[in-house]
Amino acid sequence: MSLNGALIGCGFFAVNQLHAWQEMRGARIVALCDRDPGRLAAVGRDFGIERRYADAEALFAGEALDFVDIATTLPSHRALVELAARHRVPVICQKPFAASMEEGRAMVAACEAAGVPLMVHENFRWQAPIRAVRAAIDSGRIGEVFWGRVSFRSAYDVFSGQPYLATGERFIIEDLGIHSLDIARFLFGDAERMTARTRRVNPAIRGEDVATMLLDHESGVASIVDCSYATRLAEEPFPQTLVEIDGSRGTIRLGRDFRMVVTDAAGSETLEVAPPLHSWMERPWHLIQESVVAIQRHFVDCLAEAREPATSGRDNLKTLALVEAAYLSAATGDTIALAGI
Ligand code: NAD
Ligand code: 89Y
Known part of the structure; x- marks a missing residue:
């Protein structure tokens, strides 16, 4: 039996979600909703979805749905x-x-x-290389983790595809750093304290485009989470997250081009941890696109098994708290206790 879902918000990113739903066993999108008639018609046509609504109230009234996938921007989420x-x-x-x-x-x-059930589409922890890093930690090969770094530094023009990112008071922590902070939670556990510094380098945007964050995790790990959209490099790494982890018996380094090096007393092993490239995916976005398939698969499996998704709404409050703490720390200069957020 297939679950019937609807997707609300037929914009820039939603097409990835629709492609992923098309290849999903056990679920399909039967209706679309967008308040922009042009986008609704174009996406409906491209994906062969005839049941279309300009208003979400009308969608819920008109359809018997097993789930809804909200792909709109932040102001409409609540x-x-x-x-x-x-x-x-x-x-x-x-x-x-x-x-x-x-x-x-x-x-x-x-x-x-x-x-x-409520799942947040927090997909970066579902990226193939990040899963590989977590598996390497879980193997126990590097011993007890005591330090980590989750790094995203780029000069990719995200504003052409997502112009709203240039206009908000908040930018990189809320948009991209939220993924990096979620990865830090996924790899090192929940955090107790946050210290952050931010900068705006690009004069054409309103919010911060550089953030450097220091996290004290409950596990005792200290981690650095840094992100920048003002970093021009010899080779543009977008949208790769690089990871460094030190443990009592070894290290893990997730470098560029999906190369993970695990070092222990026996030596170093280099592993290729590239995401698969499905027919509809496009470099360099395939890293993100493949994680969309993985997280949507997870949602369907969780619904079938009545399990809470890994990135449930309740779980995601802890990632959101890190975002809020980072902005507070950057504004005040203080270290922020997460318990007070
Ligand atoms: P977008 O502006 O291109 O598309 C949003 C669409 O939602 C628009 O077509 C708009 O008309 C529609 N919409 C807004 N409010 C609506 C409402 N109340 N009812 C019906 N339709 C409504 O935005 P986008 O770039 O596609 O981003 C959408 C979301 O996806 C954002 O929250 C963004 O942060 C997120 N995003 C996630 C990833 C990821 O990897 N997880 C990547 C890019 C964007
Ligand atoms: O919106 C962002 C996201 O979630 O992943 C990358 C992005 O598209 C631009 O920063």
Whole structure:
């Protein structure tokens, strides 16, 4: 039996989600919604989806849905998640999930009160190289991890595809750093304290485009999470996240071009941890596109098995808290205790 879903928000990123749904066993998208008629018609035509709505209320009224996939930008997330909860429809919501902790907590509470599963589309931890790093930690080969770095540095022009990123008061931490912080949680566990510094280098945008963050994790690991869209390099690495991890018996280095080196007393091993390239994927986005398939697969499996997704709304509140703490630390110069966020 196949689950029938709807997708709301037919914009820049949603096409990746639609391609991933097309190759998903056990689920399909039967209806689309976008308040922009041009986008709705174009995406409906491209993906052969005839049932189309300009308004989300009308979508829920007109369809019997097993799930809804919200691919709109942040300002609409709360209203749409709460609408799904009222209709008791399981929901996936794109990152950044909420604009504040208060908003995020209200969204999680609405879904929990309605008994509705909620997953945040926080996909970077589902990237093939990041999964490989986590597997290398879990193998125990490098011993006890005591230090880490999650790094994303680029000068890729993200503003041409996503012009709204240039206009917000917040930019890189809320848009991209949120993924890096989630990866840090995935690899090193939850954090207790955050210290952050930010800069805006690009004069043509409103928010910060450089952030350097220091995290104290409950596990005792100290990690650095750094991200920049103002870093011009000899070879543009977008959208690769590079990872360095030191453990009591060895190290892991996830370098450029999906090369992971694991070193222990026996020597170094280099592994190719590239994502597979499906027919609809395009370099360099295939790294992200493949993680979309993985996270949507995870959602369908969790629904089938009545399991909480790894990046449930409740889990994602901890990633959101890191985002809020980073902005607070950058504004005040203080180290922020996560318990107070
Ligand atoms: P976009 O502006 O290109 O598309 C959003 C679409 O949603 C638009 O077509 C708009 O008309 C529609 N929309 C907005 N509010 C609506 C509402 N209330 N009802 C119906 N339609 C509505 O945005 P985008 O670049 O595709 O980004 C969408 C989301 O995806 C953002 O939250 C962004 O951060 C996220 N994103 C995630 C990744 C990732 O790897 N996870 C990558 C890129 C973007
Ligand atoms: O919006 C961002 C995301 O989630 O991944 C990369 C991106 O598209 C630009 O920073």
